[in-house]
Amino acid sequence: MKATVIVNKDFSKGKIDKRIYSSFVEHMGRVVYSGIYEPGHKSADEDGFRQDVLEKVKELGVTGIRYPGGNFVSCYDWRDGVGPVEKRPRRLEIAWRAIETNEFGTNEFMKWAKKAGIEPIFAVNLGTKGIENAVSLVEYCNIKGGTLYSDMRKGHGVEEPYGIGLWCLGNEMDGDWQIGHKQAEEYGRLAQETAKAMKQVDSSIQLVSCGSSKSDMQTYPDWEATTLNYTYDYVDYVSLHQYYGNQEKGTPFFLAQSLDMENYIKTVIGTCDFVKAKKRSEKELYISFDEWGVWSIPDTEVASQVHEEAWEVAPHLSEQIYSLEDSLLFASMMMNFLKYADRIKVACQSLLTNISAAIMTERGGDVWVQPVFYPFSWMAGYGHGEVLRDVLHCPAYFCDGFGEVPYVDEVTVYNEEKREAVLFAVNRGEEEAVSLTVCLQGFEPQRVTEHLALSHRNKKATNLVNHEEVKPYHVTDNILERDEVILTMEPLSFHMIRIEVK
Incomplete structure (x- = not known):
């Protein structure tokens, strides 16, 4: 099977924001406790x-972490997780029906974030809490001193x-599984007023308004x-x-789901631009x-x-436990995120550990x-610079629900500083x-610096038993x-090709 992709040095889609290589830490299962934090462990x-996890986080290339949730945040009071550990309350954590000891909280996370070299992205509770809880947390984190909560932080050492710069106004508030689930009008008003108050405390922060939790929500895209209509003037994102599963529907369908994601992105961009036009903004x-x-x-x-x-x-x-097949859709x-780098500026892979x-x-x-x-790790390591517009000529297969699906999925990045063009590509085909x-118009390719591939004779192969089975x-x-x-x-392979250009 033959395919061709044509890119041109002068045709850019947009500049990549390094924050698309972020991840997510939630107080859920073993993400925090025995994931990133385990006192008494031989590497602690x-x-x-x-320390063994910190090394892997750095190797992964994570640039930011969203914290502390997730569904968890919708019944979380940040005050429970600060101050002397021995005085912190043990709570029923009702989102995931667990005991939250609160021994790991805001200051522990920020200390870990500094060691990991990542940017913190905080979420506030708009489920069971609201404006006061959000505003007090911004004060605790971002005000130098001389007020109740900034002095409380100082008292905590x-x-x-x-100076946390990016804040999420709640989590998945459109979902009826969420503690404190809101109707669109309810959430819009609450988020608007919370945003106004938070920016009164610190006008430099950026805010994220809750969009749809998945592309098959009945309320999407009306929710946006x-x-x-309420939050547009007060938020930045x-x-x-x-999430996609459906492995049981077969590999062709499973891998085609990235096309649904692409349509999801385009629809929300269109909705944002509709509101922009409506507001004459x-x-x-x-x-x-x-x-x-x-x-x-x-x-x-999961529920059971x-x-x-x-x-x-x-x-x-x-x-x-992920397979080679899973890694291709991933x-x-x-x-x-690279293809829509002009509009997607933050992305958090869920979750960081376990x-x-x-x-x-x-x-x-x-x-x-x-x-x-x-x-x-390959995209976080080498996907920097400008995303190039492309023309792909490639055979396709037909898949119910998606129509024509190209066998090859690809994107090309040009890093002018490093004089490097980098192609990332998936072969969705099972047989051929x-x-x-790759035609690099306007470039003078010098050599292929590196070509790494990921594949396996068994598409269901995992690293569970032999930790280097798929490498x-x-x-x-x-x-x-x-x-x-x-x-x-x-x-069924994924590739990264680095090409030195003059």
Whole structure:
């Protein structure tokens, strides 16, 4: 099978914001406790942070972390997680039906964030709390001193303010599973007033208004049209969330779901622009895709786990094991953030450890990575600069619900500073290899610096038993002819090709 992609140095889609390589830490299952934080572990530092996990986080290339939830935030009072640990309350955490010890809270997270070298992205509780709870947290985190909550922070041993710049106004408020679920009009008004108050405390912060929780919500995209009518003038981003499963429908359908995600993005961009036109506004609203991932566990099974393991501390919950097949959809989903880099400025892979995660830990034991680790780390490592407009000529297959689906999914990035063009590409085909010709118009390719691939003879292969069963390999048989690079993509494979240009 042959395919061609044509890009031109002078035709850019948009500049990549490094925050699209963010992740997500929620007080859910073992994400925090025995994930990033496990006092007494052989690798734990003086603050109880697992150094082996920190090393993997840095290797993954994560730039930001959204915290503390997620569904968790909708019944969370941030005051429970500050001050002397021995005085913090143990609470029933009703979102995931667990015991929250609160030994890890705002200051512990910020200390961990500094060690991880990431930007914090905070969420406030608009489920069971509201304006006062959000405003007081901004004061605690961002005001230098001389007020109740800024002085409280100082009393907790943190002299200088954190200066947290990006804040989410609640979580998935359109979902009836959410504690404190709101109708669109309710949420719009509450978010508007909360945004106004938060910016009164710190006018430099940026805010994210809750968008739809997934593309099949009955309220989508009316939710965006209604809520943004209230929040548009006060926020900088609208959030999107999306998970895909459906492995049982077969590989062609499963991998085609990235097209649904692309349509989802385009629809919300269109809705934002409709509200902009309606308001006669000159302001551009951006997207924060602050939860996304592949979900392989049925919702009914997750619900049964929550109830079976109720009222435990950090129970094993939704610890999905990813296959090579899963990593290909994961890669295509992530590539969508690059394709729409002009409007998507933040994206948070969900979650960082143990639940729908690239990084897995054993309580008291080792750390290992899932196949999805590699697409993320490659894009986070080399997907910087400008995204180039492309023309793809490629055979396609027909799939119910999606129509014509190209066998090849790809995106090309130009990093002028490093004089490098980087292609990321998935071969969705199960049977045939693809001979892909990349035509780099306006460039003078010098050599292929590196070609990494991810594939496996068994599409269901995982790293659960043999932690290196699915791992990258180098490809060296690329052909460079004038302004063209020709490469071979094995069936069901993901590729990163770095090309030095003059």
